[in-house]
Amino acid sequence: MDAREMKIKAAEAALAYVENGMRLGIGTGSTAEEFVRLLAEKVADGLQVQGVPTSERTARLCLELGVPLKSLDELPELDLTVDGADELDLQLRLIKGGGGALLREKIVAAASQRMIVIADETKLVDTLGAFPLPIEVNAFGLTATRIAVERAADRLGLSGDLKLRRSGEAVFTTDGGHHILDASFGRIPDAEALANRLNSIPGVVEHGLFINLASFAIIAGEAGARTLKA
Numbered sequence: 001m002d003a004r005e006m007k008i009k010a011a012e013a014a015l016a017y018v019e020n021g022m023r024l025g026i027g028t029g030s031t032a033e034e035f036v037r038l039l040a041e042k043v044a045d046g047l048q049v050q051g052v053p054t055s056e057r058t059a060r061l062c063l064e065l066g067v068p069l070k071s072l073d074e075l076p077e078l079d080l081t082v083d084g085a086d087e088l089d090l091q092l093r094l095i096k097g098g099g100g101a102l103l104r105e106k107i108v109a110a111a112s113q114r115m116i117v118i119a120d121e122t123k124l125v126d127t128l129g130a131f132p133l134p135i136e137v138n139a140f141g142l143t144a145t146r147i148a149v150e151r152a153a154d155r156l157g158l159s160g161d162l163k164l165r166r167s168g169e170a171v172f173t174t175d176g177g178h179h180i181l182d183a184s185f186g187r188i189p190d191a192e193a194l195a196n197r198l199n200s201i202p203g204v205v206e207h208g209l210f211i212n213l214a215s216f217a218i219i220a221g222e223a224g225a226r227t228l229k230a
């Protein structure tokens with residue numbers, strides 16, 4: 001099974017949790033997009049759902065494929081969100097934001113009764129941190145924020161490169177108009193402590209550590225899809 005087939009397997013399994021009439025948070029990234037394609041087929045067959053997209057990119061795909069959309073202000077309470085992840089551990093702590101949508105993804109996940117993470121087995125790790133942690137920052141005072149992040153990490157014994165994300169020649173800008181620092185700290189033994197410290201830095205808009213948000217994960221591998229609960 002190649003990587004795309006595994007993503008489709010995970011997306012198919014998540015689709016089984018979607019019921020008629022649901023208000024759905026719809027994630028961002030290549031795995032979430034497989035979910036959107038399968039969801040669109042069900043919608044074409046008569047399934048009625050209302051989706052809240054977590055990015056402009058996801059919104060475009062949903063509109064192209066005929067998945068009905070609402071804004072989070074129109075539907076502030078959601079039944080279920082289905083989204084991918086860059087990494088997850090056995091306690092269902094996630095690193096997200098590789099696609100740059102972490103802020104909307106976290107807001108949408110927090111507004112949902114349940115969040116299902118869909119991923120292929122390469123994303124499952126013992127300890128988070130091999131994937132650089134995306135930290136969404138305000139453009140104002142970027143250097144001061146970078147120093148504050150370095151100091152916060154240092155207090156936890158973490159260090160590493162903080163790379164300002166680029167898109168070609170330009171600095172990458174999120175849907176919310178912010179920038180992203182990708183932090184290569186390596187292993188993050190205490191994700192909660194790092195999340196708390198990052199939360200207290202004013203220039204940090206949001207970070208990609210998702211803790212206590214995922215209800216369960218569907219992990220696809222060669223042997224098929226399995227459910228992972230914390």
Ligand code: 5RP
Pocket residue numbers: 027028029030031032083084085086095096097098099100101102105
């Ligand atoms: C976007 C995300 C994605 O869920 C994450 O990057 C995984 O993407 P993919 O399914 O393409 O590996 O957090 O901000």
